Each structure stands twice: as structure tokens, then as C-alpha cells.
Amino acid sequence: MAGMAQTNTIDGASGFAVAPGRAPDRYFKYWLIAPAILLLLAIGLFPLIYSLIVSFQRVTMLDEDYSFAGLVNYAQLFRDARLWQSLLHTAIITAIALPLELILGLLMAQLFLERLPGRQIFVSLLVLPTVISPIVAGATWRLMFDNRYGPINQILGWFAGKPVAALWTVNPDLVYLGIILCEIWQWTPFMFLILLAALSNVDKSLTDAAEIDGAGYWRTFFKIVLPAIWPVMAIAILIRGLDLVRIFDIIWALTMGGPGTMTETISVYTYVQGFQQFETSYTAAMAFLVIVLLTVIVTWAIRRMGLAK
Amino acid sequence: MTIDRPLLRRPAVALSLRYAAAIALTLFFVFPVYWLFIISFKTPEEIFAFPPAWYPKSLQFANYAVLFRDGDAVTVWNSLVLAGASTVIAMVLGTMAAYSLVRFKTGGENLAVWIISQRMMPPIAIVFPIFLAYVWLGKFGGFAWVDSYHGLIVLYTAFSLPYVIWMMRGYIEDIPLELEESALVDGCTRWQVLWRVVFPMARTGLFATSVFTFVFAWNDFLFAFVLTRTEVITYTVQVTHYFGGQSNFWAKIAAMSVLGTVPVFFTVATLQRFLVRGISMGAVKG
Numbered sequence: 001m002a003g004m005a006q007t008n009t010i011d012g013a014s015g016f017a018v019a020p021g022r023a024p025d026r027y028f029k030y031w032l033i034a035p036a037i038l039l040l041l042a043i044g045l046f047p048l049i050y051s052l053i054v055s056f057q058r059v060t061m062l063d064e065d066y067s068f069a070g071l072v073n074y075a076q077l078f079r080d081a082r083l084w085q086s087l088l089h090t091a092i093i094t095a096i097a098l099p100l101e102l103i104l105g106l107l108m109a110q111l112f113l114e115r116l117p118g119r120q121i122f123v124s125l126l127v128l129p130t131v132i133s134p135i136v137a138g139a140t141w142r143l144m145f146d147n148r149y150g151p152i153n154q155i156l157g158w159f160a161g162k163p164v165a166a167l168w169t170v171n172p173d174l175v176y177l178g179i180i181l182c183e184i185w186q187w188t189p190f191m192f193l194i195l196l197a198a199l200s201n202v203d204k205s206l207t208d209a210a211e212i213d214g215a216g217y218w219r220t221f222f223k224i225v226l227p228a229i230w231p232v233m234a235i236a237i238l239i240r241g242l243d244l245v246r247i248f249d250i251i252w253a254l255t256m257g258g259p260g261t262m263t264e265t266i267s268v269y270t271y272v273q274g275f276q277q278f279e280t281s282y283t284a285a286m287a288f289l290v291i292v293l294l295t296v297i298v299t300w301a302i303r304r305m306g307l308a309k
Numbered sequence: 310m311t312i313d314r315p316l317l318r319r320p321a322v323a324l325s326l327r328y329a330a331a332i333a334l335t336l337f338f339v340f341p342v343y344w345l346f347i348i349s350f351k352t353p354e355e356i357f358a359f360p361p362a363w364y365p366k367s368l369q370f371a372n373y374a375v376l377f378r379d380g381d382a383v384t385v386w387n388s389l390v391l392a393g394a395s396t397v398i399a400m401v402l403g404t405m406a407a408y409s410l411v412r413f414k415t416g417g418e419n420l421a422v423w424i425i426s427q428r429m430m431p432p433i434a435i436v437f438p439i440f441l442a443y444v445w446l447g448k449f450g451g452f453a454w455v456d457s458y459h460g461l462i463v464l465y466t467a468f469s470l471p472y473v474i475w476m477m478r479g480y481i482e483d484i485p486l487e488l489e490e491s492a493l494v495d496g497c498t499r500w501q502v503l504w505r506v507v508f509p510m511a512r513t514g515l516f517a518t519s520v521f522t523f524v525f526a527w528n529d530f531l532f533a534f535v536l537t538r539t540e541v542i543t544y545t546v547q548v549t550h551y552f553g554g555q556s557n558f559w560a561k562i563a564a565m566s567v568l569g570t571v572p573v574f575f576t577v578a579t580l581q582r583f584l585v586r587g588i589s590m591g592a593v594k595g
Contacts, residue, residue, distance in 0.1 A: 025499055028413075028499045028500075029409045029412075029413035029415045030409075030415070032405040032406060032408055032409035032413075032415075032503075033405065033406040033409040033410070033415050033416075033420075035402045035405070035406075036402045036403060036405065036406035036424075036470050036474065037406070039402065039463070039466060039467045039470060040424065040427050040467055040470060040471070042463075042467070043435070043439065043463065043464060043467035043468070044427050044430060044435070044467070046442065047435060047437075047438030047439050047441075047442055048438065050438050050441065050442055051437065051438035051441070054438075054441065108334060111327060111330055111331060111334075112331070114327075116324075116327055116328070116331065122331050122335055124578065124581060125335050125338070125339050126334065126335060126338050126339075127577070128338065128339060128342050128574065129338055129341070129342065131524060131528075131573050131574065131577045132342070132528070132570055132573070133527070133528035133529075133530065133545050133569065133570070133573075134528065134530065135528075135530040135545045135548060135549060136345075136528075136545065136548060136566040136569065136570055137341075139345075139548055139549075139552075139562050139566055140341045140342070140344065140345045140566065141341060142552075142562075143344065143345065143348060143559060143562065143563065144341055144344055148359060149356065149357055149358070149359060149361055150361070151340075151344060151361050151363075154360055154361050185337070185338065185341065188338075189338060242429060245431075246431045246432060246433060248432075248433060248530075248531050249530045249531065252530070252549070253549065253552070266433075267431070267432075267433040267531075270433045270434070270437065271433060271531075271535075274437045274440075275535065280441065283437055284437065284438065284441075287433070287434035287435075287437050287438065288434070290431050290433065290434045291430070291431065291434045294429065294430075294431050294434075295429070298429050
């Protein structure tokens, strides 16, 4: 058998090149990948083109007016204060939640890095929030935050020494705190898991050597550990950053963008325009703006973090 | 023998402190899950007790019985069908595509990057045009796309594909080339090599990746929220149907959430060891 494999290597000789002259094989690699590409084009590219066209028209869900309106919808975007506020809300949530998740996740990873009997049990329990559906996470915190029957106010009451009746999802001063708390609760374990794995892979002899040379904890961390875990950490930041920028479920479950439009993020506002105000063309233009904005941010982030090869 | 160390540096003290921190953190992250679960077992009197009841007096399943009696529980079945079907399709198509990328370098690095960039698409910006397209497609031959299984399965499959391809690339690279070559020499066609050698050899990867693909579709809310009406509502959408109503829907919110969460906990618990690599999209390739 082995002898045969060596004499008969039409396919094996050049790595795994397609054998010339065998018609079914020549297109094999394209047949393999075609279904995936077609599906991605159908769901990724077709809607993009379709909504680009619609965004230049005057379509609403009540009035299918397909006449072209030029840049009216795009001009409208720039005058839409609610849109810019929703972008600001999104930026606020991202700018606060992302660093907190990262730092807390890193601290937790440090805590569980060294030998701690029963570590596996802790880790298994800590992972639970991350695998829950975000809408369920939002619903859970909605129950937790209830001003009278929820445990949060009750526990705060113990510390305050008197009953607390904070309206977490309604009070303008507290609502962001509530959303960010829920967000951090759900996704810090995600950061923790990734960073724990990354830290475990750092070469122990390097950090030991640094300590012998008299480098302090922080110096060792910034000079040796951080550069070693950065590639993984950067991807974790990118994934979480992207998710935060398009945050929808937790907001929808906790506040639906309220009170008023105070916690409306760009995803929530796009939904409201498209499916509650039925402004089809305008929503299409907004969806386009979102795609362009995200593409720019992601490209910038990938370059900045040195993820591009 | 004993060295006089500062109190906090003594091993026993340090370990106790770390335990205290670990327990405090675990309480913070687990308590809300605990709270959700116990509400689902509470009686209305216990749910609306003041001060709150920290544990239910007895485990009673009335809140679940209501969901099954009213037919709301069928939404979990819908989630299962959608997540299951899209996972299987995405795994097959994605692994084929990954095989093509790895073994034939189809499209070079550019195609691979384009595929992963599809993952960056904001769902809200995709789902709106998809909704319009599905409404339009529904005008032909009385074949509905909105509120249908196939409509959502196509969408979930497409959204999972970049992830599947990205992950399976790594697993396929680990398969020794000789195995495939000798199968070819033995007279297998290329397709047979794929089914009989590549898929079985990559089963660990298939297993791990499909868990994440499944959980993604299972936990989705936005797509199902926009693209379902009555027929194929998923459990996540059903949970939100209880919002805003009377407070006695609390029991339903909790019970429905638990019904949808337990399968995920179970799946993830049995597949702990794949978790980290999957969650970081192969970034932590040790």
C-alpha cells in the first residue's frame, strides 16, 4: 500500500494541487466554497444594494412611492437630532462598559491564574452569565431592579439602614448605571475567560527572570505580560467593542430606550424608525450610515491595534 | 524556619483573601441567575412578598404548567428547530468552504478576510433590508418568507458561516495531509475524501464549533423579533411578550427564560473544555 502511494502521486506530488485533466476535480474547490459564498452574498450584499436603492426613494410601509428623491433622506440624517443623540448614547455605553469589562476581567483572570483549589468550579459558575441570551439577561435584571420586590433595592436598604426604592429603569440618574451594570455582569466573564487563557499561555520563565532582575510587579506586567497577551486581548476588545456598538437586546429588555429616548442607542433608534414609524426609505439610509460608520471604526481599530498583518 | 513576612504575604492569609474575593465575585455573577430560577418556582404571593423571599418555600411547577397549557412552551421548540437546522447547514457548508480555503488556497488571503469581515456587519442594518426582501419574496407563489422557518434558518446560517469557516480552517489545517492523499490513491473521489476522511478527522472541531453556532442562533433576539409574527416565534421573543403587562407576568418571564436557558447551560457544561477556544474565535490557539 505504501509503495503504491509513492508511485501513484498525481495528486500528492505538488502538495494538494488539483490534478490536471480530471474534469470533475478541476472545479472541485469552487463547488466546495460556492454555496457558502452565494449565501453570504445573498444575505450580505443583496440587502446592502437593495437598501441603498430604497434609501434614495420615498418609500414608507404605508405608501410605496418608488419615485427617486435624491439625497433627501441622507440630508434628513444630518438634521435628525434624535439620531445623533442615539449615537452619543451608544458611545457613552461603550466608552464606560468596555474598559470596565476589560479591567475587571483582567483582575479576575489574575485572581484565578495561580493555583486555587476548586478553581474549575468557580470558573464554571462564573461563565453562566455569558451563555445566557442577552434578552434573558435584560429580563433577569429587570426583575432584580424592581423598586419594591427586587433584591437590589433590598440589599441597598441593608447598607443604607432604611428602605431604598430606587426606580432603576426609569430614573434618568440611574438608568445608565443599571444598563451598564447588566452589561458588565453579562460580559465580564467573557473577557475573563479569554484573558485567563491568554495569561496561562505566558511563558512563566520570562516573568520569573524579570522578577529576579528586580523588576516590580507593574513593570513586569507592562513590559512582559501585556505584550504577550496583547494579540488575544486586542481581539477580545474588538469583539466586545463591536457588540457594544450594536447593543440592542439588553436595552430593549430593560428600558426600551426610555425614559423618553434617553437610552436609545443607534440599533434601537433604527428599529423604531423602521418598524414603529414605518419610514422605510429613511431607515434604509440610516442602516447605510450605520454600516459605513462601523466599517470605518472597525478598520481603524484593526489598524490601530496592530491586528492587520 | 518561619520567616517573618508581612501579614498579607503569608501563604495562608493570601489564599484566604483570594478565596474571599473569588466567592464574592461568584456571588455577584451567579446571584441574578439564582434569582431568575427561584422566581420561576415561586407562588405569586412569594414573588410579591415584601421584603423579598430569598428562597421559595417549596418547589412548585405551576408557572411552567401554565406555559405548557397555553402553548407558549412551543416557542422553545421553534428555537430548537431554527438553531438546530441552521447549525447543521452552517457546519456542512462552512466546513466545505474551509476545506477549499485551506487545501486549495481558493481566493487567497483576500477571500478569507472578506468572509470574516461579513461577521462585522451590524445585525440591525442587515435585518431591515432582509425584512424588506422577505416581504417582497413573499409576493411570489404564496410562499411566505417572513414568519417562516426557512426565512430565519437562511439568515442564521449566513450569520454563522463566517465563524464556522474561520474556526474550521484551524481544525482542518491540523489534519495530516497524508491521510487524504492515501484515500485518493485508494480510489476515493474528492467528495468521498471529504465525507470519509475530513469530516470524521475534524469531529472535535465540528463538535466545538457547532455548540457556539447553536448557542448564537438559540440566544438570538433581534432577527426573530423582526422576522416572526405568530408561527415561528422563538422563546426569546416570547419572553418579551410578557413585558409591560401586569406584574403577574413575572412568573411567566422567569419560567420562560429558564426553559430557554437550561438547555444552553446543559450544553455548555458538557463541553466546558472547548469553551475558551470557541469563545475567542480561535484567537487563543495554544
